[in-house]
Amino acid sequence: MKLKTILPALLCIAALTACTSASGTKAIDENTNDSPLRVGVAGVTHGHLGEVRRRIGRGDFEVVGVSEEIDEYRLDNDLTGLVPEDLFFKSLGDMLDRTKPEVVVAYGSAHDHLAVVRECAPRHIDVM
Numbered sequence: 497m498k499l500k501t502i503l504p505a506l507l508c509i510a511a512l513t514a515c516t517s518a519s520g521t522k523a524i525d526e527n528t529n530d531s532p533l534r535v536g537v538a539g540v541t542h543g544h545l546g547e548v549r550r551r552i553g554r555g556d557f558e559v560v561g562v563s564e565e566i567d568e569y570r571l572d573n574d575l576t577g578l579v580p581e582d583l584f585f586k587s588l589g590d591m592l593d594r595t596k597p598e599v600v601v602a603y604g605s606a607h608d609h610l611a612v613v614r615e616c617a618p619r620h621i622d623v624m
Contacts, residue, residue: 533557536597536621538588538612539604540564540573548601549574561595563588564604588615597621 535557537548541564552559552575559578563585564570570584585591592600592615599622602612609623616623 534560534596534598536560536591536595536600537562537575538591538600538602538615538623539608540569540575541566541605542603545574545603548603549578552578559583560597561585561591563591588612592616592619592621599624 532555535548537545537559540562548559551557559575561583562570562573562575562579564573565586567586570586583595585594588611591597600612600616601624602609604612613623
């Protein structure tokens, strides 16, 4: 596998891991509180979506919304049944405006990552 193909995935995993401490609780500094990190998921076709699935019950983050344009993928993916159905959106912009995530993980095609940043940046939402 080419490094430029795997590097974005590794960075996403590293960033999500960095948001949590070894004990499974959100890292806390003077600028945050101890509430779970509000995470939005942009796209569900990336293989590392399983990382979110495995960590979803730990309490250090909460999936507040999932966006996926393709109906087939939005209706049947690794988060189906774990995230309430009403938190799945066809439009990324709609998901961002309605759920107000603190951070978004871009788990669609690497070709879509720039579009995710373009939606999130004006709203001051970090993207991993």
